[in-house]
Amino acid sequence: MAIKLYKKGIFNLTKEWVTWIVYAIMFFVIASTIIIIVYIPINYEFKIDGLRHSLLRQHLIYDKNCLAYEDERTYPGIIDLNKFSKANLERCFDAKDYGLQLTLKTNSLSTIKLNEQLNKFEFCFDKKNFYCTNTTLYVLVNNNGNIEPGVLKINLMNQK
Amino acid sequence: MKKSQEEMMFVFSLILISIVLTIAFITFTLIGKNSVEAKIYALQNNELNINLLNYLRTNTSVNNFSIADLTAYSYYNKNYDDLERITKDIFNNFYSQEKCPVWSVTGIVGNNEIFKFSSDFSLSKLRTSTAVPRANILDLFGVKRINYLEADAIIPGFNQEKIKIRLIEGCLNE
Numbered sequence: 001m002a003i004k005l006y007k008k009g010i011f012n013l014t015k016e017w018v019t020w021i022v023y024a025i026m027f028f029v030i031a032s033t034i035i036i037i038v039y040i041p042i043n044y045e046f047k048i049d050g051l052r053h054s055l056l057r058q059h060l061i062y063d064k065n066c067l068a069y070e071d072e073r074t075y076p077g078i079i080d081l082n083k084f085s086k087a088n089l090e091r092c093f094d095a096k097d098y099g100l101q102l103t104l105k106t107n108s109l110s111t112i113k114l115n116e117q118l119n120k121f122e123f124c125f126d127k128k129n130f131y132c133t134n135t136t137l138y139v140l141v142n143n144n145g146n147i148e149p150g151v152l153k154i155n156l157m158n159q160k
Numbered sequence: 161m162k163k164s165q166e167e168m169m170f171v172f173s174l175i176l177i178s179i180v181l182t183i184a185f186i187t188f189t190l191i192g193k194n195s196v197e198a199k200i201y202a203l204q205n206n207e208l209n210i211n212l213l214n215y216l217r218t219n220t221s222v223n224n225f226s227i228a229d230l231t232a233y234s235y236y237n238k239n240y241d242d243l244e245r246i247t248k249d250i251f252n253n254f255y256s257q258e259k260c261p262v263w264s265v266t267g268i269v270g271n272n273e274i275f276k277f278s279s280d281f282s283l284s285k286l287r288t289s290t291a292v293p294r295a296n297i298l299d300l301f302g303v304k305r306i307n308y309l310e311a312d313a314i315i316p317g318f319n320q321e322k323i324k325i326r327l328i329e330g331c332l333n334e
Contacts, residue, residue, distance in 0.1 A: 016165075016169060017172075020169065020172065020173060020176065024173075024176045024177075024180060027177070027180060028180045028183075028184070031180065031181075031184060032184060035184055054206075054207070057207065058206060058207075061210060076210065076213075077210040077213050077214050078214070078217075135207060136254070136256075136259075137207060137210055137211060137214075138210070138211040138214050138215060138250070138254050139210070139214055140214050140217055140218065147219065149214070149218050149250070151254060
């Protein structure tokens with residue numbers, strides 16, 4: 001009789017263990033889900049450096065005060081060669097935290113660097129600490145009424 | 161259930177919960193080191209639109225047409241040889257093989273593709289000059305992933321057809 005009870009006890013204990021293991025798995029799944037749901041929004045980090053660079057590039061090519069050619073209206077994407085000067089770009093590109101290097105290639109090649117304290121060495125020499133983008137655009141260049149195709153390289157960098 | 165069994169179960173459950181919480185903590189601490197990033201690539205299409213717009217505005221040596229005019233003219237004459245030559249000349253010079261190995265310009269009227277010009281792209285161009293073949297395979301699977309962008313413009317044909325010009329560029333992720 002005593003042996004029987006002992007055996008029954010073992011059986012009950014094993015059954016309880018299996019139930020608890022199932023509970024534990026369920027608990028783990030539910031707890032993980034809750035942690036993930038709570039954790040992801042907390043740690044979601046929006047890296048908007050790329051977006052900022054996009055906006056700055058478009059400011060350069062869309063704005064008549066920067067590079068865009070203008071007669072009665074402004075032509076986004078058509079570069080006025082007279083506006084491609086360091087003095088003009090320093091006026092229009094008032095972003096002290098960004099290093100800028102513009103290269104315009106037509107029949108000749110001209111390069112302008114702004115905020116040179118950021119890009120005085122090779123452009124974006126330190127990719128660990130700086131976020132850099134390098135964009136090439138197919139542009140038309142208006143050289144006093146004469147329009148010719150060209151390539152505009154816009155290199156931007158900022159400290160992370 | 162005997163009291164001894166209940167106590168044992170209680171101890172066991174405490175141990176189990178501790179293990180589960182420890183695993184969860186370790187897992188999420190490790191994940192936390194690589195914080196979830198939401199990189200915003202918005203506005204990149206605007207830049208491709210500029211490329212397409214300037215391509216269509218480019219003057220050609222054929223009757224002093226712009227590319228847009230030449231496209232309508234080519235569609236009218238059903239002869240795209242000049243358009244193909246000029247398009248390839250522009251985009252093969254503009255898109256560097258190292259950075260943007262894929263480009264294509266497609267003309268569509270209604271649902272019909274009237275022409276398609278593209279870069280002479282092959283996967284071998286993605287391979288680096290490294291002598292380790294394994295690195296080439298890695299390059300193809302993930303490390304050098306191509307990011308595709310697409311821009312459309314509609315130009316009128318000579319008989320007021322709507323000719324859709326689609327520019328696709330495929331650049332390697334930096």
